[in-house]
Amino acid sequence: MSTTPDQRLARTFVTLADTLVADFDVLDFLALLAERTVEHLSVDAAGVILSDQRGGWRPAAGSSERADLVELFAAQAREGPCLDCVASGKPVTCADLRADTAQARWPGFSPAALGSGFRAASAVPMRLREQTIGALTLLNQEPIELDADTVAVGQALADVATIGILHQRAAARGELLAEQLEATLQQRTVIEQAKGVLAEALSLDMHDAFSRLREYAHDRKRRLSDVAHELADGTLDPADITVEHH
Structure with missing residues (x-):
């Protein structure tokens, strides 16, 4: 054909x-x-x-x-x-x-x-x-x-x-790739922690918490993992994400 x-x-x-x-x-x-x-x-x-x-x-x-x-x-x-x-x-x-x-x-x-x-x-x-x-x-x-x-x-x-x-x-570069994968998995763990913080503070389910987290990061052109770190360690107040959400 x-x-x-x-x-x-x-x-x-x-x-x-x-x-x-x-x-x-x-x-x-x-x-x-x-x-x-x-x-x-x-x-x-x-x-x-x-x-x-x-x-x-x-x-x-x-x-x-x-x-x-x-x-x-x-x-x-x-x-x-x-x-x-x-x-x-x-x-x-x-x-x-x-x-x-x-x-x-x-x-x-x-x-x-x-x-x-x-x-x-x-x-x-x-x-x-x-x-x-x-x-x-x-x-x-x-x-x-x-x-x-x-x-x-x-x-x-x-x-x-x-x-x-x-x-x-x-x-x-197997070792480098392994390091990159390990770092990715570590970032995912932090995001899970941030989702928990946001869900508990704002009475959200995990999906909505993640959506809020992503929207906040995208609006500010920031890395999702960086925002998650700030939420997880208390640097960022969950209430600030509520105020900025639209």
Whole structure:
């Protein structure tokens, strides 16, 4: 049975999100990302650079292992839209690398890309909240200005890949993950104590007490666990939550 482009894109997101396997291979994962990016975005080539965790950036994968393309992806770790992208944390696009502005901005990358047959280059960050771990480069043989929808899909692919990589890194650090889980369970214990304090003080059932607690924290853009700690240790008066509830 044939599938539509939207269905194939949805399957790609599922595949990229499925990192809960024992033999998860990051490099194979990134190669898949580059290949699927070319398929879904109708670009001619795609590549990934990642942080080496020492302040530098290194090529990690490409949609092709063609020698000149591998060299170009290595060059983009030193200069180009990809490096600008990780610096700003925002998408960077260039519709024509022959333009004077592009030549002046990337005097090394632009000639290298043109020499490999690419006229346009863009990049989207691989970023989760404040952590940028790399970027996804999109290359076209014709001078093309990527539209907002194409950039958005590229960013979505990069986002889900970022989550997968960070999940794999966390899983690999078993001790750290165990500490995070232990801390989470400890916070849950404090929340249970806070619910009890609030329920008794305001004659609420536990569900309503928890709802009040969450609403109070959300209204003030505070962490639920911090408010719970204050209730549990008596720093916060339950009556204050009643006054602020709406």
